[in-house]
Structure formats: C-alpha cells, structure tokens
Amino acid sequence: MAQKVAVLMRKAPYGSVYTAEGLRSIMGIGVFELDISVIFVDDGVYALVKGQNPAALDMKPLGDSFPMLSEFGVTRFYVHEPSLRERGLTPADLVMEAELLDDEGVARALKESGVILPF
Amino acid sequence: MKIGVLILEGPYQHEAADTAYHFIKAALARGHQISGVFLYTDGVNNANGYIKPPGERNIAQRFSELAGQGIDVIACTACARFRGFRPDMLAENVKLGGLGALAEYIREADRFVTFGD
Numbered sequence: 001m002a003q004k005v006a007v008l009m010r011k012a013p014y015g016s017v018y019t020a021e022g023l024r025s026i027m028g029i030g031v032f033e034l035d036i037s038v039i040f041v042d043d044g045v046y047a048l049v050k051g052q053n054p055a056a057l058d059m060k061p062l063g064d065s066f067p068m069l070s071e072f073g074v075t076r077f078y079v080h081e082p083s084l085r086e087r088g089l090t091p092a093d094l095v096m097e098a099e100l101l102d103d104e105g106v107a108r109a110l111k112e113s114g115v116i117l118p119f
Numbered sequence: 120m121k122i123g124v125l126i127l128e129g130p131y132q133h134e135a136a137d138t139a140y141h142f143i144k145a146a147l148a149r150g151h152q153i154s155g156v157f158l159y160t161d162g163v164n165n166a167n168g169y170i171k172p173p174g175e176r177n178i179a180q181r182f183s184e185l186a187g188q189g190i191d192v193i194a195c196t197a198c199a200r201f202r203g204f205r206p207d208m209l210a211e212n213v214k215l216g217g218l219g220a221l222a223e224y225i226r227e228a229d230r231f232v233t234f235g236d
Contacts (some may be wrong), residue, residue: 018160025221028218029225032219032223032226114231115231117125118235119127
C-alpha cells in the first residue's frame, strides 16, 4: 500500500518560497507511488485564489498549477473552511473544487496521513 | 525504527538544522536507523563545505560527518543551483540529488520528520 503523505500549505504564495516548493515537491515525489493529499490552511488558502498575477514581482503565477496536479495522480485537495472565511473568501474564489474541512476535519486528514510535509 | 528527515532551513539563522542534527544523533544513539536526510530549499546551505565559522559549531561539518558514517545526506540539485552552488562547494560525503531521493526516504521510513520554520 502506498505511503500516505499530506502536503500542508500554510503560507501566502509569494512572500516566501514555501508554496512554490510545496508545489514542486508534489510534482517531484508524486510520480513515486506515494498517496498524496494537499491541505490548505491559514494564508495557504491564498494559493488557490483565482486570477493571481505576480508579474510585478517578476514571479510566476502558482494557482493554476494546482488543478493540473491530477496529472501526477494527486486528486485529494482539502481547504480549511475557517481560514477561507476569515479572509473573506468563498469556494467560488478558488481555481478548483476542494473539499472543505473544519478544524476537526483537518486534524483527521493529518492523522490519516503517515507523513506530513509542512510548507 | 526507521526515520526520514527533511530540512527546510539553512544554517545559523534559525535553530532548525541544529535541532535536526541533535535529533538524528539521539535517534542513532537509541538504535534507530535513518532512511535519509534530504536538504531542501535553504536547507541545501547546510551542505556548503566552505562554511568556516570562527570559534563556533560547524553545521556543514556535522552533516558531512553523518554522511561519512554511511547515512544518506542528499541536497536538492535544483535548490543548490538556485543558491549558486558549484560542484566543489559540496561538503564531503554529501551528495546532490532530486526529489526522487525524498520520495525514497519517505517510502522507507516508519516516521518522517521535517525541520523548518
């Protein structure tokens, strides 16, 4: 049985390298028979917001890459709903459909994963 | 038990690399095995063989020593390129590698621990 890995996205997408590297790590390890889920919490939910344009920062937009992770066999995406709400966002603001979780749901998703990679 | 380690922070700025090192030493002392140590993002800077801290602990030397004891210590090739590493800069016994190595350390490990901020 494939090892379960939860990639935890905690940070806003352009203020640090974490979101970009979290994304790269999923593409890098996703091809090696690991059962990966992606969980967005806190400012990490901004990574999924539609219409990101970091051109003024001379950086590449990240949001549209997440729906394409299905090509790497990654299909389980979770968003911490209170984090969305606290930032005035709704699921309609996101680039993809993701399962909404409350605090207990996130705790459960993390517990179900043998390995957590926090970015 | 077999433990895999991921390090996301560089040397000296924060304590993550120190904590990772002490964790690994303690795990080995208790008879555990290390499936591998993957140095990712700024973590690759822990493998800069030119680190020469006057009168202070040498963090690169520590990881070099672990690798010399037969523990896999791999620094992310792409991350090293992003940070200006040249081939001669890598601390002794540490190797460059891709994310496949990280996947392998995760797969082989009973527990996997990340050190970062």
